Amino acid sequence: MCLQKLTELNLGNNVLEEIPPVLKHFSCLNKLYLYANKISHLPPEVLEGLPNLELLNLNHNRIKVIPAEIKRLCSLKSISVTDNHLQQIPAELGLMKSLTEINFTNNKLTQIPQQLYNLPQLRKLYLARNNLTDLPEGTLGWKTLKILDVAGNCLSVFPVGFQFLTLEELFFEGNSLVPFTLMESIQVKEVFSLKELSARLILQQSTNKLSVVSRALPVFPELQDMLSHWGQCALCSQPFLTTWLECVQFINTRKHMGMKSSQSVPVRVLLCSYDCFNRDDHQYYGLVRL
Ligand SMILES: [Zn+2]
Secondary structure, three states, X not given: XXXXXXXXXXXXXXXXXXXXXXXXXXXXXXXXXXXXXXXXXXXXXXXXXXXXXXXXXXXXXXXXXXXXXXXXXXXXXXXXXXOOOOOEOOHHHHXXXXXXXXXXXXXXXXXXXXXXXXXXXXXXXEOOOOOOOOOOOOHHXXXXXXXXXXXXXXXXXXXXXXXXOOOOEEEOOOOOOOOOOOOOOOOXXXXXXXXXXXXXXXXXXXXXXXXXXXXXXXXXXXXXXXXXXXXXXXXXXXXXXXXXXXXXXXXEOOOOOOXXXXXXXXXXXXXXXXXXXXXXXXXXXXXXXX
């Protein structure tokens, strides 16, 4: 208790089974190292007492859950919980706007919350050696991300718009990425449902503020709600309601993303029709789902 002015504390390489509760009084603490202990849970009351903490290192422990109260660490810039037993990350992590670096390497994560895309200062994200099968849609939120490590997971394809990130380093070896195979659609003409055709017409016309549709829409809130989940064709930019084709485009990290390394990355693209799929000049290769 007499060390409450401490700004840095290293308790690494010990046999602690819990975070010492007294730490909740160390409100000046800036850096806290608790790596290589036997800690299995993070008591919310301790997290609430560390408003100035900028670095938290919990590597090599036995933590399964990060509690939602992690958001109380409002100054945290770097969190590292490698080599633990994490099964999921709380969505509240997306509220920690100061975070610049997250390291969850070697855990048991199967997914990450979409809220991680809300971190405006995130520069480094390490998620290697987990069990991720998918990254959620919305990657464009990562405006500042420079390093992404997702090596050693179970990813098959990267999310829509991934090629627009301004990454400097990308690690993705050891995944289950879709193979590079040229496919052509044999479908000549598709038949859209009446609902889909109407939806496309309404979506198109709703962009014109003077159209009848734009003026009528406010009267039909249910229709507005239904149309709110629309998508846009990656080739012709036309709006559609139902994802008609989910394809894969192989992006070159040097050519398309301006990175130093040259690697081929499969990125998900959404198309409006077979017409668009067949129109392309060998840009879309793997056809993931019809
Ligand atoms: Zn199209």
